[in-house]
Amino acid sequence: MTARRSTIGDVFSAGAQEFHRWSPALWDPVGAATADTAGLTPGESVLDACCGAGASALPAARTVGPRGRVDAVDLAGALLEIGERRAGEEGLDNLRFHRHEVSSWPGSGYDVVQCALGVFFFPDMDRDTTALTRMLRPGGRLVVTVWEKGSLGGWGAAFRAAVETERAWPDSPQSHQLARIDTPDTLASWLEHLGGTEPRVVQRRFDTP
Ligand SMILES: C[S@@+](CC[C@H](N)C(=O)[O-])C[C@H]1O[C@@H](n2cnc3c(N)ncnc32)[C@H](O)[C@@H]1O
Structure with a gap:
């Protein structure tokens, strides 16, 4: 019997506690760092795409404050x-x-769209991230966080193997999509290709066991 093929949302939902x-x-x-790089100011509106358990949405909501909002x-x-x-638990009423x-989310006019560790899961990274850019107001900022080449060591393969003990891995072009944008130069070129002006790449390093 073949295992049921799951969607990416099924996989992350099934493993939510872990x-x-x-x-x-890791995620927080x-x-x-993602919300910090976005340079948010009080009162701004933010779309947090692929928000997971709120790792970047929570700090964004704290910074934009009660006059701002985060979807x-x-x-x-x-x-x-x-x-x-x-x-x-934090009483963050400005965060929903x-x-x-997310690429078909009906919101628009955001000051910032931020997406931490999400774009490479999209079925078509260029098309679906372009859709995110259309949700910005003119002059708004798109902030994308990706893993730098080599930073994961063997973690990606171990994660996939763990998922596959329970279910078939979802059809996702994630590895080859990430490989297109995992250096400062390729990430900056990709952002320009999406129509970004003045792309800026910030490298952050941290070690986690
Ligand atoms: C590695 S997790 C990152 C979560 C969060 N941004 C963080 O850094 O903790 C990737 C997330 O992207 C979500 N995701 C992938 N494709 C998506 C899509 N097309 N629309 C909405 N969410 C998506 C998954 O469900 C998962 O929660």
């Missing part, structure tokens, strides 16, 4: 529930979580 156990060591520091969008319902709980495929 995923969230890594939040303090990367999310904080956090993901396909994985169980991660969204964790994000909602975390926002509630939505279950939706």
Whole structure:
């Protein structure tokens, strides 16, 4: 019998508790760096694409404050529930979580669209990230965080092997899409290709066991 092929949202939802156990060591520091790089100011509106459990959406909501707002969008319902709980614990009323495929999200006019560790999961990274850029106001900022080449060591293969003990890996072009944008030069060129002006690449290094 062949295992049921899952969607990317199914995989992240099924592993939500395990995923969230890594939040303090992995997702939250990367999310904080993403929101920091966005240069957010109080009152701004933010779309957090592929928000997971809120690693970058929570710091964004803290910074934009009660006059600002953050729409956090993901396909994985169980991660969204964790994000909602975390926002509630902090009383962040300006942060809303939505279950939706993000490239067809109906919002528009955002000051910032940020996407931490998400674009390479899209079925078509160029098409779907271009869709995100259309949700910005004129002059708005797109912030994309990706893994730098070599930074994951053998983690990606180990993760995939763990998923495949339970289910078939979703059809996703993620490895070859990430390989197109995993150096400062290729990431900057890609952002320019999407229509970005003045692309800026910031490298952050941290070690996690
Ligand atoms: C590696 S996780 C990163 C989550 C979060 N940004 C973080 O850094 O902790 C990738 C996330 O992208 C979401 N995702 C992938 N494709 C998506 C899509 N087309 N629409 C919405 N969410 C998507 C997955 O469900 C998953 O939660």
